[in-house]
Amino acid sequence: MSTVTLDSILKGIENKKIYFLKIDCEGAEFEFLEGKEKVLSSSVGYIAMEYHEIGGRKIDMLKNILFKAGFKISINPMPRWHTGMLSGHNASFVR
Numbered sequence: 001m002s003t004v005t006l007d008s009i010l011k012g013i014e015n016k017k018i019y020f021l022k023i024d025c026e027g028a029e030f031e032f033l034e035g036k037e038k039v040l041s042s043s044v045g046y047i048a049m050e051y052h053e054i055g056g057r058k059i060d061m062l063k064n065i066l067f068k069a070g071f072k073i074s075i076n077p078m079p080r081w082h083t084g085m086l087s088g089h090n091a092s093f094v095r
Contacts, residue, residue: 006036016043017095023049030057033065040069045093047071053082062086 010016021044023029029051033040040047051062059075066073066088073088 006032006039010039010043017045018043019045019095021047023047027052027054027057030061033062037065037068040066040071041090041092044069044090045095046087046089048087049085051084051086059084059086 009018023032025032029049047066051059053059059077063073063075066086069090070092071088071090073086075084075086077084
């Protein structure tokens with residue numbers, strides 16, 4: 001199985017800007033975004049993802065990452081399934 005990082009995606013983009021980032025990585029969204037606040041803040045305008053609360057990971061962890069990156073987010077939880085949808089926009093994103 002191959003993996004893709006946010007940094008590797010940005011390397012292939014000329015202006016280093018992602019206007020809309022959709023993430024669907026079946027529970028690995030925490031690892032994908034963890035420690036990427038600076039990159040998210042400067043390079044991503046909008047984000048949408050399904051999240052999974054598994055292995056002790058909770059939605060508050062994703063919220064903290066995105067808040068630190070300057071995102072205003074909306075969450076649609078589905079507590080019965082320990083999952084939900086998250087979307088947000090970066091108020092400081094410059095095109």
